[in-house]
Amino acid sequence: DSGVTQTPKHLITATGQRVTLRCSPRSGDLSVYWYQQSLDQGLQFLIQYYNGEERAKGNILERFSAQQFPDLHSELNLSSLELGDSALYFCASGTSGLARYFGPGTRLTVL
């Protein structure tokens, strides 16, 4: 158990809809990272937050947004969903700027 929790575990929705994925980092970790894993693109970095502030941005679509709250949990919002957004979404946390601990992921299926 990495200590990183993600909810929900599975999410099935329709094209055009909006969903929110939630992540709670390990106790004491200030950084949260979001990654997308798909068969064709592999593991892709989306975005990083550190203590509530955005630190780094990857190939995150404009339809996607994230935030980190004062209690350090983070939410990834995906809107206007397309079939191609179906993937595993991982949250990771760490200290010293390192994505050390990954959560179990949220499997998103867009129908």
Add this chain to the structure above:
Amino acid sequence: QQQVKQSPQSLIVQKGGISIINCAYENTAFDYFPWYQQFPGKGPALLIAIRPDVSEKKEGRFTISFNKSAKQFSLHIMDSQPGDSATYFCAASEKGGTSYGKLTFGQGTILTVHP
């Protein structure tokens, strides 16, 4: 553009053998190279990592070899065990401020260790 190329895609090894997975990178600004292990249904887990100021790092049965001039690094798993059967990812990161969290991953290698 794929910046980290990993090979092979899959690997079958007998118990007790040596598993070798290779990665090559293009971005010379990369200065942190971790390896992750992922079991089915789980998130990746950091296995071992190296910075380019050393050519080798060993932790238990896992060793990273790093060749800066060739821009290549590899993972060696000695005395491979069936419990090592998993997908292995190499990754690389530039230091952005104090952060190595923006990782670029290889495509992964599915390792199967036969008993």
